Amino acid sequence: xxxxxxxxxxxxxxxxxxxxxxxxxxxxxxxxxxxxxxxxxxxxxxxxxxxxxxxxxxxxxxxxxxxxxxxxxxxxxxxxxxxxxxxxxxxxxxxxxxxxxxxxxxxxxxxxxxxxxxxxxxxxxxxxxxxxxxxxxxxxxxxxxxxxxxxxxxxxxxxxxxxxxxxxxxxxxxxxxxxxxxxxxxxxxxxxxxxxxxxxxxxxxxxxxxxxxxxxxxxxxxxxxxxxxxxxxxxxxxxxxxxxxxxxxxxxxx
Amino acid sequence: xxxxxxxxxxxxxxxxxxxxxxxxxxxxxxxxxxxxxxxxxxxxxxxxxxxxxxxxxxxxxxxxxxxxxxxxxxxxxxxxxxxxxxxxxxxxxxxxxxxxxxxxxxxxxxxxxxxxxxxxxxxxxxxxxxxxxxxxxxxxxxxxxxxxxxxxxxxxxxxxxx
Numbered sequence: 001x002x003x004x005x006x007x008x009x010x011x012x013x014x015x016x017x018x019x020x021x022x023x024x025x026x027x028x029x030x031x032x033x034x035x036x037x038x039x040x041x042x043x044x045x046x047x048x049x050x051x052x053x054x055x056x057x058x059x060x061x062x063x064x065x066x067x068x069x070x071x072x073x074x075x076x077x078x079x080x081x082x083x084x085x086x087x088x089x090x091x092x093x094x095x096x097x098x099x100x101x102x103x104x105x106x107x108x109x110x111x112x113x114x115x116x117x118x119x120x121x122x123x124x125x126x127x128x129x130x131x132x133x134x135x136x137x138x139x140x141x142x143x144x145x146x147x148x149x150x151x152x153x154x155x156x157x158x159x160x161x162x163x164x165x166x167x168x169x170x171x172x173x174x175x176x177x178x179x180x181x182x183x184x185x186x187x188x189x190x191x192x193x194x195x196x197x198x199x200x201x202x203x204x205x206x207x208x209x210x211x212x213x214x215x216x217x218x219x220x221x222x223x224x225x226x227x228x229x230x231x232x233x234x235x236x237x238x239x240x241x242x243x244x245x246x247x248x249x250x251x252x253x254x
Numbered sequence: 255x256x257x258x259x260x261x262x263x264x265x266x267x268x269x270x271x272x273x274x275x276x277x278x279x280x281x282x283x284x285x286x287x288x289x290x291x292x293x294x295x296x297x298x299x300x301x302x303x304x305x306x307x308x309x310x311x312x313x314x315x316x317x318x319x320x321x322x323x324x325x326x327x328x329x330x331x332x333x334x335x336x337x338x339x340x341x342x343x344x345x346x347x348x349x350x351x352x353x354x355x356x357x358x359x360x361x362x363x364x365x366x367x368x369x370x371x372x373x374x375x376x377x378x379x380x381x382x383x384x385x386x387x388x389x390x391x392x393x394x395x396x397x398x399x400x401x402x403x404x405x406x407x408x409x410x411x412x413x414x415x416x
Contacts, residue, residue: 024310041390042390042391045392045395047310048308048312049309049310049396050310051310052306052308052311053310055310056309124339126340127339130339131306131308131343132309134342134344134416135416138414142391
């Protein structure tokens with residue numbers, strides 16, 4: 001593999017790891033704050049799935065890089081501008097409706113993305129994706145169920161979840177934008193064509209919103225830049241919390 | 255003279271490791287669960303291959319430590335526990351024996367053997383009724399969901415099918 005492609009693959013793994021670790025961390029913030037015990041357990045279990053993915057992706061990135069960094073170095077010792085996650089993953093949790101609306105958007109996206117990545121010519125990425133897709137199928141079933149319950153629930157739950165989708169809608173276009181490096185990896189049979197996922201995603205999510213008696217948001221703004229390291233102001237606070245221990249006591253281990 | 259016990263033999267090692275159980279569901283051995291994928295011996299060095307059930311399953315580190323200490327107690331020091339991701343773990347790998355042990359322990363075993371979409375019925379491990387209600391998609395661990403039997407009213411964990 002030529003060195004350009006190798007660097008692109010390394011960056012790709014890190015970006016995917018960043019998607020998983022930021023959302024995994026957000027979900028973990030629900031621990032002991034869930035609306036009831038079972039939901040507390042569910043949110044943190046889903047969080048574990050995302051953190052597990054991040055560990056596998058970071059470990060693989062560290063191996064590709066070959067400079068002796070570990071999965072922990074990737075997660076704990078990189079600053080905001082080095083993070084490459086899609087912005088939707090770093091947004092604060094908001095209320096339960098906001099968390100579940102984001103989850104539906106991401107879970108539906110992950111189903112398409114990891115199904116595609118499981119066909120990657122990179123066998124490690126394909127193996128990680130094959131595990132992830134099984135988990136995402138389950139996640140999607142749960143978030144779909146919640147969106148229908150909240151949307152078709154009380155006036156208040158309907159309003160809250162509708163507002164959540166309205167606020168999240170502008171973060172969606174970024175999920176389907178391909179970078180040049182990614183196209184290079186796509187040509188090599190490694191990456192997924194994210195721009196081709198939008199059609200299926202739209203049909204899945206719109207169908208669920210309609211069943212939930214929710215309106216498809218009519219928002220004409222959009223924002224991106226996560227894959228280039230340009231983030232919302234929220235990521236710094238997330239990392240400050242997540243990285244606190246390693247920054248204060250460098251090199252500490254379990 | 256070389257002590258016989260210290261010459262590793264995969265069959266003996268499998269037997270030895272049949273005492274290692276899932277730390278979260280201690281009635282299941284790693285073999286029952288399908289987590290133990292392979293044991294190989296090369297010039298006296300033992301490599302045990304395991305696969306995680308879920309990407310973030312926290313039990314995997316405990317399983318690794320238990321394998322190492324079980325083998326160390328039996329006198330085997332040169333042990334590597336390797337993690338393999340492909341093929342991805344599926345509940346199809348759970349042994350028939352394991353499914354029975356789960357049921358006896360009060361956990362409903364995975365409903366179907368053709369996974370992806372759940373097609374079979376889930377039965378109450380206490381009274382066998384199929385009239386059950388989902389309480390939560392997740393139970394006490396990532397691999398389980400919480401149900402309640404509508405006949406005997408007993409709540410129970412169901413081992414999810416993936």
